[in-house]
Amino acid sequence: MSVIGDAALSAFFQVLFHKLSSPELLKFADEKQVHSELKKWEKILVKIHAVLDDAEEKQLANRLVKIWLTELRDLAYDVEDILDEFATEALRRKLMAGPPQPSMSKRSDLDLREGIEGQSTKRWRSSCSSSTCLPNEPQVYGREKDKRKMLELMLRESQSDDSNVQIIPIVGMGGVGKTTLARLVYNDESVVTHFDLKAWVFVSDEFDVMRITKSILESITFQPCDLKDWTLVQVRLYEALGGKKFLLVLDDVWNKNYGDWDALRSTFRGGAPGSKVILTTRNTNVALMTGTKGYHSLEIISEDDCWSVFAQHAFENKNISAYPILEIIGRKIVKKCGDDESDILPVLRLSYYHLPSDLKRCFAYCGVFPKGYEFEEYELVLLWMAEGLIVPPQEKINMHMEDLGSEYFRELLSRSIFQLKCLRVLSLSGYNISELAKSIGDLKHLRLENVTDIQHASEANLISKQGLDVLKLNWASEFDDSRNERVERDVLDMLQPHNKLKELTIRCYGGVTFPAWVGQPSFSDMAVLRLENCKRCTSLPPLGLLGSLKDLAMVGMSSIKIVGPEFYGEACLKPFPSLECLQFEEMHEWEEWIPCGAGYEEFPCLRELSIKTCCKLSRELPSRLLSLEKLAISKCEQLVVSIPSLPLLCKLEIEACKNVVHRGAAEISSLNSLVLSKISNLTNLELGLALALTKVKDLKIVGCQELRFLCQNEARPLQQFTSLHHLVIESCLQLFSLG
Incomplete structure (x- = not known):
């Protein structure tokens, strides 16, 4: 064993x-x-x-x-x-x-x-080496980004909610370099000059508030403290810190008792605003106990940085390139050390030593699993229960064993003893993918790039990945003759995900049409969809059939000429029933948007509509957008924007379009912000439009070169704007009268 x-x-x-x-x-x-x-x-x-x-x-x-x-x-x-x-x-x-x-x-x-x-x-005592603030590494590798982030926090003049002191925990597994990072920051020149006082205290598992407080006091005053009374020591430290900006490092903290921490922290309030406390710990619960809103999580360094550390000690100051054979051997040693658990065990033993007794045997039980075995929390808890390892203490005697077991599991996880393999985002860029393993069945986000082989796409078997929430499918951005439209369509067809997918992005796809699964109503949880730079597509899939879709963006679909019935879904009486945000951008060949027609209720929940850089769009927009609150249209040079009834519209922005007109009985009584910019044929605001702007508070007209009058046939136009707070008119060179 x-x-x-x-x-x-x-x-x-x-x-x-x-x-x-x-x-x-x-x-x-x-x-x-x-x-x-x-x-x-x-x-x-x-x-x-x-x-x-x-x-x-x-x-x-x-x-x-x-x-x-x-x-x-x-x-x-x-x-x-x-x-x-x-x-x-x-x-x-x-x-x-x-x-x-x-x-x-x-x-x-x-x-x-x-x-x-x-x-x-007779009780045995082990010797535990303490840390100091003195640098003991000739050079530190792989921590440049961490150091920059910590220095930003150190030098930022911020203040916590209830005191002058900001607590900054560094959390990571044993041996990962928390103390080294703290030492780098502590001795940095910018930090040395920024703080009036500095102190370094090695805490370890015995969180003796009296000892720690005296150590801080002695570090600051450079004098021994012989006081025996806790209150006197507190007062002495409070006075020593008074009005001074200080930096304190508490290294290797294990204590989770809030009362002990609060007693220690009370003395820090004597410092000046901007004072900082760096706390290093293996346990996230210790970090959160301090009341901080976050912590710096320290990960292991890369293999290249490991090699640099190895070379520094093995070759000292010699030229490594002069020993190519030794370099090859050395790199193999580094790789083996990265895979070898021998260096991890002493660290793991120390972490184990600090476990509460009720967790020790639960953790030790995990030794029955083979190396690399992945287990689920619920599975492990049931095994602990079956072995009689979960014994509720008196204060939790009424707690369900499953809940107590889950509490044990989360505690081991928070102490960095369990390394939870919970993959959130996976990018497979530039790889010749042949199979996605079953072990990513609970993957949440997946990004696939440049999958060009139909067989490989089929073997990816995305339809079986039922835990997948977000899928991003990217092809190369260059559209040259080497790309086969039919093959790319077949590949996309084979990459069909499970119908519980929530977010989908298809970027730079080279097919002319989309496969049938894109837009199928069976994707009942699909809430976000983006089609980007699919430049060869000449028609859109029936996205109106997606009942839960809330956010839809189509960008760079430069071969689309008409958005019509196929977009809504043939014979669908209520397309896009949940859509709230709709974006069209850089659709350079788009000419016409055909509404559904009488008897249909499209976009009943649409709140925001944005149309940008669609230079050939010239026909009217859909008229029944009764929930629309914000409309933004820009760089549609051929479009005459005909404003329909939009009873909930609050914000209207029109830029670089042909003209703006108002449909006779259209209602826009909720509008409070209007921006008109670079409208090429705008000579005045139509009377109907001006009369509908009674609630507008902010009106801005910029760069309308043909504008001559603010309102048509109105002697006193500004009286129509009874709610107007801000009026800006700029670069309208032909304007000579507001009447």
Whole structure:
């Protein structure tokens, strides 16, 4: 069994104590007259447990202690077997009222009694090296971006909600370089000159507020502190910090007790605004306990940076290029070290040592899984339950075991002991994809680029990836003769995702038409859809059939000439029932937008419509947009914008169009902001339009070269704008009268 497995004894004994106190077991023991034996074993186990915490740590350096623990583990398992046999027999008798048939086999001593009652009860102490602020690395690799981000936080003159001090936690697994990063920032010249005072305190697992406070005080004053009274020490530190901007590093913090933290933090309030506290920890819960809104998550460095570190120590100041064979060997060593777990185990052991006893055995149980095995939270919790590893403490006695197990799992995850493989975004750019493994079945975001082979697209089997929420399909942006329109259509057809997809982007697709699955109403969860730079497409799919679609953008669809019935979906009486935002952009050949016609109710929920850079569009826009709140049209030089009834329209922006007219009975009474810019044929605002602008608060007219009058046939036009707050008229060179 692994060292971590051996070290699980402390938590294991908690389970044994729980079983020994079982009412059913005690009743059965009285009946069988073995109660005194159980009591004797309970006393022995209590004495063993008293030295286990230190023994588990000591075994890392002492082989004799490790042997002792191995034997003790075997004995503990035998005790558990006996207790399980008692419990089984007690349950059998309760259910069947049959004669007792217990099996009694135990190991009595294993030469452990002397260790329990004699010298072995002396507590072992391990030495734990503390950190300092002094640089001990000749050069640090792979942390430039992290350092820049931390320096920005250090030098930013921000203030937290309730004090002058901002807490900045650095969180990451053991050995990843949290202390090194903190040291880099602490000794940076810009930081040195920015703060009046600096202090560095190594905290570790013993969060002694008195010790930490005195250490901070001594670092600042450079004098020993012999005060014994906590209040006096607090006051002395408060005075030392008074009116000064300080930087404090608390390295290697494990404590999650908010009361202890609050007691320490109270002394920080004496500092000046802009003071900072850097806190390094492996546990995200420790970071969040400080009350900060976020933390800096530190990841492992790249393989290239690992090589730089290796070369620095292996070659010192020598020219690496002079030793090409050694460089090849060295890089292989670096790669093997990256894959080897030998350097991780000491760090993992230390993380394990700081676990609460109820988590130790749950974590150790994971040693039964083979290397690389991926398990689900729920699956693991059920296994813990089946093994009797989840024992509710008294304060959680009414808590469901599944919920307590999930709490254990999340705690191990927050301590960076579990590395949750929860992939959110996957980009496969420039790869010859042959298969997407089943292991990405719960992938949320997937981006595929340049999949050109039909067989490979089929083998990707996206339709089976039921957890996929977001899919982005990208082709090369160059449209040359090497691209086969039919092949690209077949590839896209084979890349059909599961119908629970929520967001879809298709970019630079080279087919003339879209496959049938694009726009199928079976995609009932599709909320966001973008078609971008599909320059060869001459028709649009029936997107009006997507009942949950809320956001639709079509950009660079430069071969589309007509948007009509095929866009809505043939015979669909209520197309786009949920659409809220619609965008057309850079559709250079688009000439006409054909509405559905009488009896149809298109776009009942549309709130925002944007049409930009559609230079050939010239016909009228749909007239029944009764929910529209914002309309923006720009660079549609052939378009005469005919404003229909838009009762909820609040904001209207028209730029670089041919003209603006108002349909006779059109209602736009909610409009409060109007911008008209570079309208080529606009000579005045039609009387009907001017009369409809009674609630406009902001009116801006810019660059309308033909504008002569503000309103047509109106002697006092400004009286129509009864709600006007801001009026801007610029670069309208022909304007000579507002009447």
